[in-house]
Amino acid sequence: MMATWLAKCGIDTRIVDKRGTKIFNGQADGLQCRTLEIFDSLGFGHRAWRESNHMLEIRLWNPDEAGVIRLSDRIPDTIPGISRFQQVVLHQGRIERFFLDTMQECGAHPVERGVLPAELTIDQSLVEDPDAYPISVRLRHLSEKEATPQQTATSFNGQAVQDGLFRSNMTADDTHEILEAAKLDTKANTEEIVKAKYMLGADGAHSWTRNQLGFTLQGDSTDFIWGVLDIVPITDFPDIRMRCAIHSANSGSVMVIPRENKLVRLYIQLTTTENAADGGAAKADRTKINPDTILASAQRIMAPYKITYRKLDWWTAYQIGQRVGTNFSAHERVFLAGDAVHTHSPKAGQGMNVSMQDTFNLGWKIASVVKGISSRSILKTYQSERRRIAQDLIDFDHRFSRLFSGRPAKDVMDAEGISMDEFKEAFVKGNMFASGIGESCFPCLSSDATTTDECKAVDYGASLIVAKAGDPEDQGDGTDVSVAQEFRVESTQDLAPGILVGKRMPSVKVLNQSDARPWHFQELLPSNGRWRVVVFPGDISKPEQRAKLDAVGAAMNDQSSFLRKFTPPDSPHDAVFELLAVHSAPRGTTTIFDFPEVFRPYDEVDGWDYSKILVDEESYHEGHGKMYETFDISSKGCVVVLRPDQYVSYVGPLEDVGAVNRFFSGFMIPSKAAVGVSAAKPVPATNGLATMKEGNGVKAAAVGAAGAL
Amino acid sequence: MMATWLAKCGIDTRIVDKRGTKIFNGQADGLQCRTLEIFDSLGFGHRAWRESNHMLEIRLWNPDEAGVIRLSDRIPDTIPGISRFQQVVLHQGRIERFFLDTMQECGAHPVERGVLPAELTIDQSLVEDPDAYPISVRLRHLSEKEATPQQTATSFNGQAVQDGLFRSNMTADDTHEILEAAKLDTKANTEEIVKAKYMLGADGAHSWTRNQLGFTLQGDSTDFIWGVLDIVPITDFPDIRMRCAIHSANSGSVMVIPRENKLVRLYIQLTTTENAADGGAAKADRTKINPDTILASAQRIMAPYKITYRKLDWWTAYQIGQRVGTNFSAHERVFLAGDAVHTHSPKAGQGMNVSMQDTFNLGWKIASVVKGISSRSILKTYQSERRRIAQDLIDFDHRFSRLFSGRPAKDVMDAEGISMDEFKEAFVKGNMFASGIGESCFPCLSSDATTTDECKAVDYGASLIVAKAGDPEDQGDGTDVSVAQEFRVESTQDLAPGILVGKRMPSVKVLNQSDARPWHFQELLPSNGRWRVVVFPGDISKPEQRAKLDAVGAAMNDQSSFLRKFTPPDSPHDAVFELLAVHSAPRGTTTIFDFPEVFRPYDEVDGWDYSKILVDEESYHEGHGKMYETFDISSKGCVVVLRPDQYVSYVGPLEDVGAVNRFFSGFMIPSKAAVGVSAAKPVPATNGLATMKEGNGVKAAAVGAAGAL
Known part of the structure; x- marks a missing residue:
């Protein structure tokens, strides 16, 4: 997203990724309607819309009086009228393809694969000089073996194991990726230094960039354990092509996410509700988690319906807390985005969306400063706007996760159980939040007073670039962005x-x-x-x-x-x-x-x-x-x-x-000065701003963009 | 279209074209809503829809009492409700690109460029044997020079002459074409024989295939002379982005077709209405026709508005009659389609549409017969269905052309002039016909009795594949297609x-x-x-x-x-x-x-x-x-x-x-027989059915498709 935005603005950018190839299956998949609006503004909304599975209806399955799961509610998945798009599902590999193609169309440098950042230094004496290159990053080129994520190599976690090589989402336009990966060894173990004006670390929950800067994530570190299966299901469960939340009486919960190419993603609770009673903090024996044990859990939860598969595309298990980064940038020169500054559970389909929207917020600001159109003052609004969103997201996810993982209450006297009415209400409100547009998308949503106070949507606070009444510090994350x-x-x-x-x-x-x-x-x-x-x-x-x-x-x-x-x-x-x-x-x-x-x-x-x-x-x-x-x-x-x-x-x-x-x-700079900056263009490519893109699990992403176009 | 249809059905096909490259600018451009429905069924409707200019409103400009042109009527360009698409404009080169890409996705052979058919023979003793290859075509490979149409080489007729090389519609995905053309000389002057079960000549008004078969076009050979300019207009005429029919009092008519990439196509009458009084048959001095003289005509017609240009993409002039082929096939083995069997004026935007719909009608029939699913009896319906359409088209175009080219009547007593009310009515009805869907697209159109009798739309008659009451011969072109x-x-x-x-x-x-x-x-x-x-x-x-x-x-x-x-x-x-x-x-x-x-x-x-x-x-x-x-x-x-x-x-x-x-x-063959045929698959490629695609002006197209997939 960052590299594409800067390419659209004509800013010279380098992007490096420690992985040898893009992603081909698994990973994130949910695209909220606001994300599709953004894709459309970048020129590829129609590609996502055509290839994706569209989710129209949510179905809630709860235990009846006999403890047997029954369809209890139907809810529209995207609030009607909120956007010209609706929520869809398409795996991350295709999204990466759309970005790569768009970067190429804009004449941007391709992603440099198999490249790891080894050292980051910032010359603090230069950070306020708009023409300076205060950032130095030492990059190391990896061998093909180093650049191949372990779970692909072992073919057990995250890789198809049945019916041979079933890669449903591997498409013809990806073959070039694989050929390029084979060339990595020619540059292996060489190093180079990149000098950059700006840099972005979009390098995941274990962000190398964040660690170099000495920043941390704050929040809870415990959650329930869930397994994920991407399968072509063989089942008599009638709603397998709907987005379903299934709460069994005593065996845990399943979320059904129908996907493209006949795939269905199942999020399957692995801790039973008995284990969950202690808060879910008890660590499960992770060596026992594999597709068979995950499927067995799903079969218990979805009984009396039967479910099995012959095609498994990808699987994983996770136990993630809700955390937010303390700082979203260092000196408004090195920025962090995505999982590097917020982690949460994946079930609300927010991860890829909120992360891409981080840099959709940041990209034009950096471009505008690099071009000499805007002063550096606008860069502080990245943290004030996006850290506030991250805080709201984590608050929401914390509540939503507990409702999803809890045992349904047997009756109104069952204080330890979760009220299914409360769950439904949270689902509806969560869905509004998750849309990225939210409750007061006038006039599409009724001004129902019960929803407006709790449902926080993207609504950037007052600042030098948002002429709104009120206190900028209160409306953001506390950063001073007043004019x-x-x-x-x-x-x-x-x-x-x-x-x-x-x-x-x-x-x-x-x-x-x-x-x-x-x-x-x-x-x-x-x-x-x-x-x-x-x-x-x-x-x-x-x-x-x-x-x-x-x-x-x-x-x-x-x-x-x-x-x-x-x-x-x-x-x-x-x-x-x-x-x-x-x-x-x-x-x-x-x-x-x-x-x-x-x-x-x-x-x-x-x-x-x-x-x-x-x-x-x-x-x-x-x-x-x-x-x-x-x-x-x-x-x-x-x-x-x-x-x-x-x-x-x-x-x-x-x-x-x-x-x-x-x-x-x-915040804008009168045009004569701007002319001076944009005239100073032919800087060597190594002076560019470098972006390191996340790999899987451990992610390393530094964005560098330097020099006016 | 034919090669794409057969590729979709898995039929082995060769397609040859005497031109060295696809088309890059000029030529046909109008796409009717039915054509977009067909494109969508082939998987690329969205590409045409996104890239094209959409035409929504027709504006009629007529002389007022003082003889000055004034806006007199506004008409929706596509009848509301008739289709989920509306009429759009996109030049033929892009359409060819969509077909080529689709053929490639289906694993079909690419178009063989710079290949000319030299001899065609049909073994009549074999034509009724479904397993036989009765057709032999001798092909000659051309040099690059031979394969380059003359008007491109001379750069005067049909080529941009101002502002250097302005090829607005040349896109990045066309570069491969140009590289391939440079390789033609390596095979130049070699020959080969293709044996085929079926063949299509889609080789234009001067069809080599039609001439080999001894068939002719019948109809009028005279028409008014019109010039065509594809320009980026600089004008104060306020409706230059609308489809306009402009009738001047005494200087002739202009049709405005707004196109993609800021282009506008102007159809400009070159014979004045004085010359038209003798029936338009007087041949103009064609050596005097060039962009300057065509523009001067437009300026006279559109006065007092001013129009000029700095960018000229393409131009031509034409004088075409309305003619229909006597036969659409020989022995239901060699077929003819497009301009090879119907020619008419281009202003109703029908040429590319009706021609593509010819082979959209034929493709699945041949595929079904080659696969052994259907008997050869269904092939006769190609002529009964499409020759009838061609006859209707020519009748319509004959009337429409005369109304368009005639001088507006000064008043009701002016018997020699054209009634502008009559013209408007013809335009509305013509538009219904031209949609390819027509008047009785229930329930979208009102059942206005004044339109239903005259407006003939695509409504295939009773036959062995259309279970409709009535006489098959009356409802088609006279061919016996009864069951x-x-x-x-x-x-x-x-x-x-x-x-x-x-x-x-x-x-x-x-x-x-x-x-x-x-x-x-x-x-x-x-x-x-x-x-x-x-x-x-x-x-x-x-x-x-x-x-x-x-x-x-x-x-x-x-x-x-x-x-x-x-x-x-x-x-x-x-x-x-x-x-x-x-x-x-x-x-x-x-x-x-x-x-x-x-x-x-x-x-x-x-x-x-x-x-x-x-x-x-x-x-x-x-x-x-x-x-x-x-x-x-x-x-x-x-x-x-x-x-x-x-x-x-x-x-x-x-x-x-x-x-x-x-x-x-x-008409279907029970499946055991079908199994036998489709098992006989690996026939040599040279046994394939060959299609020769039209060049420019003189077109040569023979389609061969042979062997089950």
């Missing part, structure tokens, strides 16, 4: 109550004014590092709105505006900011020539730009998005500022372009 | 008035019973050569419907049923027929175990099949398809038989599986 008083801007949330400052921009269909094509609004926000300033002028066939639109156009075109001040001369007109307009006048009697030129910039080769003026009207074939009505946008109009990651920074009146100027002046 | 009386089956159209026998199966959303995932019904009908028997048992929670369902299951499972009789032993259960069921009982209280096993076949490795039982119920996120209501399917249920190309063969009562048995017995 100087002179640049403080207040949003006028009332002008668009459905476009919430701090949340991702929600999406409905709008039409292009020039060709009547319907687009989901989010499709117009690809991840390319650009800020968007979206003008909602209302019905411009009314003279007062037309006059305001003309005034907005004039103010944004003025030499003192953010657009002129922070866009480098001689760069494309939308290099830093993309201006969009969504009006509500009748489409048939409106043309782009009714708009100021700033919304339809002229190019002497390509002519007028037809892509930036939209209209809120019914489409011929795809319904009516009703954007003004859905987001309750004032008929007086408004201006919305969106970050490059689609989160809302600001909502304010049409008349106050000055507030937008002030907002950007709080 | 023996003992196999004659009558459909009961009343059981599902919305699923019309002879038309393509329409599509709404249904849910998979096992996982609640919504699918467009057509997505469940991929093009793999299989027939589908779709059972609509109604509400199976009602005992009488459940009993009928059980009886259908038993009858289809019986040794005497079509399923057992025509499926080769030891082949997959759905090798020839795929059984689908769509019920209307409540999903939450139904499971696949409520259905006879024939609808959920058991595999000892993969377990139960979860993919074939569907339910007509509201989805959580994608609405309610209401299949029973939309297609007016009887609550008593029915059985529908679909051809491998998605056209409806039969609608009948649930109780009469015997009729289905009789229908298939009319």
